[in-house]
Amino acid sequence: MTAIAADGLSKRYATVTALDRISLSVEEGEIFGFLGPNGAGKSTFINVLLDFVRPTDGSVELFGHDCQTEGVAARDRIGVLPEGYSVFDRLTGRQHVEYARRSKDADDDPIEILDRVGVREAADRPASDYSKGMKQRLVLGMSLVGDPDLLILDEPTTGLDPNGAAEIRSILREERDRGAAIFFSSHILEQVEAICDRVAILQDGDLVAVDTIDGLRQSIGGGTKLLIDVDGLDEETVETVRAVDGVETATVRDGTTLEMTCTNDAKMNVVVELQRLGADVVNFRTEEASLEDMFVAYTGGGRE
């Protein structure tokens, strides 16, 4: 069964279109990364899934239940880490998990959950005393209650150090191995690359790509990045190279290396162009494109 099925989902505010006819589906058991610069509409999409926000057009279902008309049923099999939440000031960590457990009618042991996300020793302290990272772990813990079939996580590693982020990734892998689908948004590309089966890239409310990471690689320059060491590289040269047909991105690395993604056909043209400009090509190699390169290629701008 399809975990998430969005059909022509749009959300317009008075002056901005936050989501523009988004259609996508997430299958059971896959880890799906939702990428985009800040303000691209990632959180709006997630907020529609959770019925915090009502769509202007289109619809979306979780496990066949419409998120707006059957919201309770739609949220019955999911665990959520929303964006912009705050904890209940006076409740302890244990009481937070207890709240989720009661509402979901589950029988998890709150302490086991807190242990899993690494805040067991703080179980009986008010959650308002927790650090940002601990709050994030606590809410992740709440989302794990009742072994949900789908986890929806909005920027799950915010506020965590690299170790914490790695721990969370390993929890997500455990959940996936258990059979849960995971849908998470992020602007931290390394994390997405490390665990996602498929990714979607959202920009200004438009879905610009949905594919596996390999698939994305294939669609830009055969998945490779061209690195050309040039003597006396100047801005003018770079501009000229950018203008060559088939070149998607061209940037300068370390002052002397021209880094670019382009279609296979364009590679030779670039070298010819460099020769014509009288630039001295010292070395020429290829490298597998990283997700970041692809992201830049798709969104036409730097990551934020």
Next chain:
Amino acid sequence: MSWRDVAYKDVNDASRSRTLWLLFGLLSVLFVGYAAAYTYVGDGTFAGFVAGSAGLVGGILPILGILAGYRSISDDRADGSLLLSMALPQSRTELLIGTALGRVVVLLVPTLLGLSIAGLYAALRYGTEGAIAYPWFLFATALYGASFVAAAVALSAATANDRRLTYGAVVGYLLLVVLWRDLTAFAVAFLHRFDPGMGMPDWALLVQLAQPSEAYARLLDARFDIDRASRYVGDSAPAFVDWWAALAILVGWIAASLAVGYRRFESGDL
């Protein structure tokens, strides 16, 4: 039945609040203090003590009820903890009902405990005549307090705007508690072109009785002989001055305000 989980969470949250314990202490001191001081200010009967306590409750419960509820949902909405609640499989209706229930419990537990202690003390001191109806007094008080909490929680669900909440709470209090009677009287006088000879029409009486504190007084009048409400009693009095009508009015206040709050809460983005 998620509204119960919401209420349980809400009570848990409040029970760790120092303000609540302070409130509990103050109410106990106030009610028991009144029971003790009643020797000097009243006629020394239990019924008179109940009448005095009812006056006290009638004055402070609206304020406490509004304070307990008017920022409940809006605060959670403003700081984002509402998102944690609404990410769970529970509806906005359940959240509204659960929050109202939680706040009612938070207000009424200290109030009723304080009144119970005071009642016990008064029964020992002023005799038990009429004490058999004391639970009815507690019941009426509970309903009266709940009507203000429900209205306040509904307000907090209807808007998250700080200024509107404050105005809403103040205007609500003035209208429901302070000005209702005067406004009704003025409306009647205006419609009768300021001719006092035309008396009070039945509809105006009904409007007056629709005020929560008036309904509360009518409920008490059903079991205690309290002067305050007896002005309606007469052979020609319409049926709606009966105690069951007062009961219906308080229940109606609770249901109607929650319904209005729900309509606003349900339609918006969080």
